[in-house]
Amino acid sequence: MGNLKLENVSKAFGALTVLHDINLAIEDGKFVVFVGPSGCGKSTLLRIIAGLEDISAGGIEIGGRDVVQLSPAERKIAMVFQSYALYPHMSVRKNLAFGLENLRFKRSEIDARIMEAARMLAIEPYLDRKPRQLSGGQRQRVAIGRAIVRNPDIFLFDEPLSNLDAALRVQTRAEITRLHREIKTTMIYVTHDQVEAMTMADQIVVLNGGRIEQVGSPLELFDNPRNLFVAGFLGSPRMNMLKGKVAAIGEAGVTIDAGFGSPLTAEIDPASTKMGQAVLAGVRPAHFTLADKGLPFIAQYYESLGTETYVYGTLEGQTEQIIIHRTGHFAPGTGERLFITPAAGRMHVFDPETGLALPRAVEQRSVAHEHA
Amino acid sequence: MSTLRLPQIGERALDLVMGIVEAPINGLERLMGRKRMPYLFLAPNLVLFGIFTFLPIAIAVGYAFTGGTELFVSDRPFVGFDNFRQLLECEDYLRPGSCRESLFWTAIWNTLWFVAFNVTATLLVALVTALILNRAIAARGFFRAIFFYPVLLSPVVIGLIWKWFLDRNGLLNALLQMLGVPPEIFLLEVGWSRFFVVVVSVWFHMGFYTLILLAGLQAIPRDLYEAAAIDAASPRRTLLRITLPLLGPNLMVVLILLMIRSVQIFDEAWVLTNGGGPGTANSFIVQYIYQMAFGSDLRLFGLASAASVLMGLVLLALTLVQLRLGRKMES
Structure with a gap:
């Protein structure tokens, strides 16, 4: 069974602690993506699960078995490396067979598994070639094939697409997703690319500075980022942050004064804040609408992508960059003044001191309802 | 007066040497053509290599076909493959x-x-x-x-x-x-x-x-x-x-x-x-x-x-x- 449990896992290299008390449970059959900036510990965490790195403290269970003392081979995992790590002196067939031979599988079983994996990945024509005779994409498939033949409980992918060109990356991304649907085995996938995380994952684990920031489905994380880091990391371009103060607390939400005589209404739990509290109002570029009045936005330049346009600028008299998104063609002049207003119910509110998001009113109500 | 760091001294020395040799080398290049210049630079090493490696090889091969105990080739009789025969007869x-x-x-x-x-x-x-x-x-x-x-x-x-x-x-x-x-x-x-x-x-x-x-x-x-x-x-x-x-x-x-x-x-x-x-x-x-x-x-x-x-x-x-x-x- 491919479920995984990490309990208080810590990892230190000498005096440097790279992972702090990681707790995580992954259900069997899920596609989980570890995402975060460089140096956040995501690859180290993957290598710890693989058994390629020891842990300094904590426990790891795979399929209910404590695996901390087990070698990588005994953990029933298979790994696809960033560099593919194919054995350069062996043919594709031998690369796939090597692990099974080591485990003393019968020849007929080895051949059957190789043919099955080769069919699944469409690498049959290359079975007798050496890795250096293959393109990057083909090597990538062989590396995945080597993992598949092992029939592991968990697949581990360490930034497997980072050496492919953009077009191939999109294609391979879709193939790995299809593969997951086909074989329904737990996959843990490390990437720093939030697009990969958003498009592939059942569950995203956002890591930063050796700590888990948030765990959830892609849309949960996108719609309800738990803190400023997650809000800023997921979504491209990043979420805009407006400085403001709580100006009024009502039944349905809270009014935030961000200046310009244009109060913003946020649907957050009234009990979570108090009058006059300094807050950051987070609005994604796509969640601003143009209006006759609202926040005065001075356009500086824009990027046209054909079907959509990003306009870069600032609020009048301020220096922080604000980005707004428009569908279709849109060509504001430099210095042009527009009025923008956040779409209803799309504003996030953060406490600038703790970095945490203030809970949403709806969320709070449903929790209260469950408890009742 | 500013002090010079070692790499700077090297740089200046190189500049100086280049300044001196630039004119004659350019002259030579005009004389010999650009394509033949590399051979000119290889020549000194080739001469030394020739004198101390290739020449002795050639002399040894020559000696192998002569007999007697005299040191100078001119004093030594030609004996054909006699020496080889002596070595290989078994x-x-x-x-x-x-x-x-x-x-x-x-x-x-x-x-x-x-x-x-x-x-x-x-x-x-x-x-x-x-x-x-x-x-x-x-x-x-x-x-x-x-x-x-x-x-x-x-x-x-x-x-x-x-x-x-x-x-x-x-x-x-x-x-x-x-x-x-x-x-x-x-x-x-x-x-x-x-x-x-x-x-x-x-x-x-x-x-x-x-x-x-x-x-x-x-x-x-x-x-x-x-x-x-x-x-x-x-x-x-x-x-x-x-x-x-x-x-x-x-x-x-x-x-x-x-x-x-x-x-x-x-x-x-x-x-x-x-x-x-x-x-x-x-x-x-x-x-x-x-x-x-x-x-x-x-x-x-x-x-x-x-x-x-x-x-x-x-x-x-x-x-x-x-x-x-x-x-x-x-x-």
Whole structure:
């Protein structure tokens, strides 16, 4: 069974602690993506699960078995490396067979598994070639094939697409997703690319500075980022942050004064804040609408992508960059003044001191309802 | 006045030199044409190489077809293939005693045995040492330097050091006596002396080959070993199926270089065994050549040259193999 449990896992290299008390449970059959900036510990965490790195403290269970003392081979995992790590002196067939031979599988079983994996990945024509005779994409498939033949409980992918060109990356991304649907085995996938995380994952684990920031489905994380880091990391371009103060607390939400005589209404739990509290109002570029009045936005330049346009600028008299998104063609002049207003119910509110998001009113109500 | 840092001094010196040579070089280039200029720069080295390498080779080949004991070619009679015939005439090559030039064939067989044992032993010792040094052991740099150190010594020094160690009244016998083991006259006993000639040679040269193999080992990506660990490969299978195949090109280079160097064994063995003793037990080809030409007033320059030419052909064949391997490695 491919479920995984990490309990208080810590990892230190000498005096440097790279992972702090990681707790995580992954259900069997899920596609989980570890995402975060460089140096956040995501690859180290993957290598710890693989058994390629020891842990300094904590426990790891795979399929209910404590695996901390087990070698990588005994953990029933298979790994696809960033560099593919194919054995350069062996043919594709031998690369796939090597692990099974080591485990003393019968020849007929080895051949059957190789043919099955080769069919699944469409690498049959290359079975007798050496890795250096293959393109990057083909090597990538062989590396995945080597993992598949092992029939592991968990697949581990360490930034497997980072050496492919953009077009191939999109294609391979879709193939790995299809593969997951086909074989329904737990996959843990490390990437720093939030697009990969958003498009592939059942569950995203956002890591930063050796700590888990948030765990959830892609849309949960996108719609309800738990803190400023997650809000800023997921979504491209990043979420805009407006400085403001709580100006009024009502039944349905809270009014935030961000200046310009244009109060913003946020649907957050009234009990979570108090009058006059300094807050950051987070609005994604796509969640601003143009209006006759609202926040005065001075356009500086824009990027046209054909079907959509990003306009870069600032609020009048301020220096922080604000980005707004428009569908279709849109060509504001430099210095042009527009009025923008956040779409209803799309504003996030953060406490600038703790970095945490203030809970949403709806969320709070449903929790209260469950408890009742 | 501002002080100059060392690199700046170098830069200025280079500027100065370039300033001086620029005009004449430009003149030469106009005179000879741009395409011929590289040959001009190669010429000085080529001349030296010619005088001290190619010319002696040509002279040796010439001497090989002459007889007598005179030193100057003009005084020496042409004898055709007589010298080669003398070297190669034999009833049974396996029995040096049946050959016309029995010392030559004794030397050949001694050399072949030496090559076989020395190549095997050095290769194994260098490989094991490289494998150990490739692990993350403490003081790795220190050990690497220690093993390489003998390579820097002169062969005569090596021979003398080991002679003091192995002599009848040497260090080894003193140690053995302390342990209550009866002393052995290592250098006057055929088996022991041959054994120690190999030991000394391994000790002398292993650092160099260890370094070549270590470079090869360090070029093997670490993630291949991680993939092998996940693929449940035992340490033995990892060595046999991953490390050694990937080290193959380096092993081949080491093998060929070792063979060439082993065929050329002379100085340290000559000093260690007092000229190839006991008897002719450690008399090797180069020693034979040396003795025929310069030893005990024999002055058989023709015979020595003919033997050199024969050995040169063997070395040439080995070198060609090595060059071919080198080119294969590059591609």
